[in-house]
Structures are given as structure tokens and as C-alpha cells.
Amino acid sequence: MEATIAFPVLVGLVGVALFFDFLNGLHDAANSIATIVSTRVLRPQYAVLWAAFFNFIAFMFFGLHVAETIGKGIIDVSIVTPAVIF
Template sequence: MHELAFPLLVGLIAVALAFDYLNGLHDAANSIATVVATRLLSPVKAVLFAAVFNFAAYFLTIMFPSLHAVAETIGK
């Protein structure tokens, strides 16, 4: 029984990471499609805009721990 625990754990983590990755792809596509469909930005500019701000959001949450308050409240 215990010899199956580790491969199962690794498999579950892989599935969770794949789901998170695919969910992020869909979120980015939805936000980019809205901006491109309204002709506010070209597709290339919209992708660059999304990439820059998704990358910046990671560092903002590290620099400002108070941004985690919503997640901590929901976690309680």
C-alpha cells in the first residue's frame, strides 16, 4: 500500500499543476480577446500587456504581503 502512495502523490500534483496552467491560459485568452475585439490594442500589444502585468503581479504580491488578505480571509 505504501509503495503506491508516492507515485499517487506525484500524479496528483502533476494533475493540479496542469489544471492550474490550463486555467491560466483560458483566463489570459479571455482578457486578451476582450481588448482585441474592441480594437483597443493590437493582438501583439495585448499579449505583451498581459505578459508584463501577469509577471509584475507576482512581484507585487511578494513585496506587499497585505495583498494576501483576501486569500487568508477565504482560507479561514
């Protein structure tokens, strides 16, 4: 694939991946509070606040450990080239 075509294709693929992750997170957020709302333990507004609070707290405690692990050891950067991607 030519370099002039490869970059826009790569940008498009990254955009599609980010959109997919957004939609996946949107559905995961609903799944995380569905039980507590359907059993009427909490009102939907409080359940959303509850979930947002604990997602933030989890980030404060665990940070970027998963991203750092993937960045340091799981994927060998020297192997990933444009030929591997395309």
C-alpha cells in the same frame, strides 16, 4: 493504501493538478485580453505584451502574499496527514 502505492498516486495527483492549473492559466490569459482585442483597441501582439507586463508588475508589488497566507494560517499542517489526503 500501502506506502509503495501511495507515493506514485500522490505524485500523479500533483501532476494532474499542475496540468489543470496550466490549462486554467492558459484560458485566463486569453480571457484577460479578449475584450481589448475584440474591440480592436490593441492588436493581439500588443495585448499579450500588455498583459504579460502587468502580470509581472503585479508580482513585483504583491509578491507571494497569497501563498504565504495559505501557508501560515488557513491550513493547519498538523491536521494534514496521508490519511486525510487519501
